[in-house]
């Protein structure tokens with residue numbers, strides 16, 4: 001293996017390619033004689049386009065084939081949207097680094113420019129995320145929520161064709177594709193708490209690959225790392241994946257941060273929310289504590305009912 005080359009494994013979607021290119025740029029800026037190559041790998045999630053994500057119920061749907069390439073040493077690192085990466089990674093792999101977090105909130109994209117507060121029960125709002133669905137139904141139980149799949153461009157086209165009046169997407173995804181002009185409204189966490197790790201680009205690497213560890217150390221963003229340590233510990237302890245209505249976000253104030261998390265029933269009628277304050281030294285424990293707090297309030301029962 002040429003020690004001046006680093007091969008990035010990524011999905012071929014426009015968003016994934018943007019993220020891989022961003023990583024390549026950061027690597028090239030820090031290591032001028034490193035040759036960075038991008039390898040596109042197709043995943044099962046790219047092939048199944050007609051089933052709601054929450055119904056496939058398969059962790060690592062968008063990551064498994066890429067992780068196998070990492071383990072086979074066909075590639076050296078893999079770039080993902082962190083929110084698509086399960087909290088437990090396959091044996092032999094680890095989270096190597098994260099890039100500075102971008103916009104972490106969700107965005108409303110509506111066909112005629114109306115904001116969320118201007119939408120009425122007759123309007124159809126598309127999202128395939130149970131987290132977004134629960135939060136919308138909590139705001140108005142009569143909203144008509146429908147599923148939608150496909151990449152960002154496909155979704156925008158579906159809306160134009162009449163599939164829905166509005167939809168919710170991660171603002172970061174739209175921004176990365178330079179589609180921010182479609183954003184009608186950025187939704188603050190008091191309206192919709194984002195997904196764990198939303199807006200974070202992650203680099204997965206092999207355990208015990210010291211050459212890669214040395215490289216990744218230089219591009220890792222520490223503050224983002226601390227935030228996602230807390231958020232992923234929360235998600236792991238609550239035992240939520242992308243198949244359950246769970247979310248959290250972290251705000252920093254100097255050395256301290258506050259993590260706010262929620263667990264809800266799919267219809268939004270049960271909605272538990274709480275927060276914890278932590279420091280960078282105990283980020284993991286803080287996230288875990290928040291999950292335990294919500295479990296005491298009944299989070300486990302809410303989630304067990306959804307999984308039934």
Ligand SMILES: NCc1[nH]cc(CCC(=O)O)c1CC(=O)O
Pocket residue numbers: 081082083084168169170171172173197198199200201
């Ligand atoms: N689940 C798909 C996915 N994974 C990452 C992003 C956007 C980028 C990010 O959140 O980091 C999206 C699109 C969306 O949720 O609208």
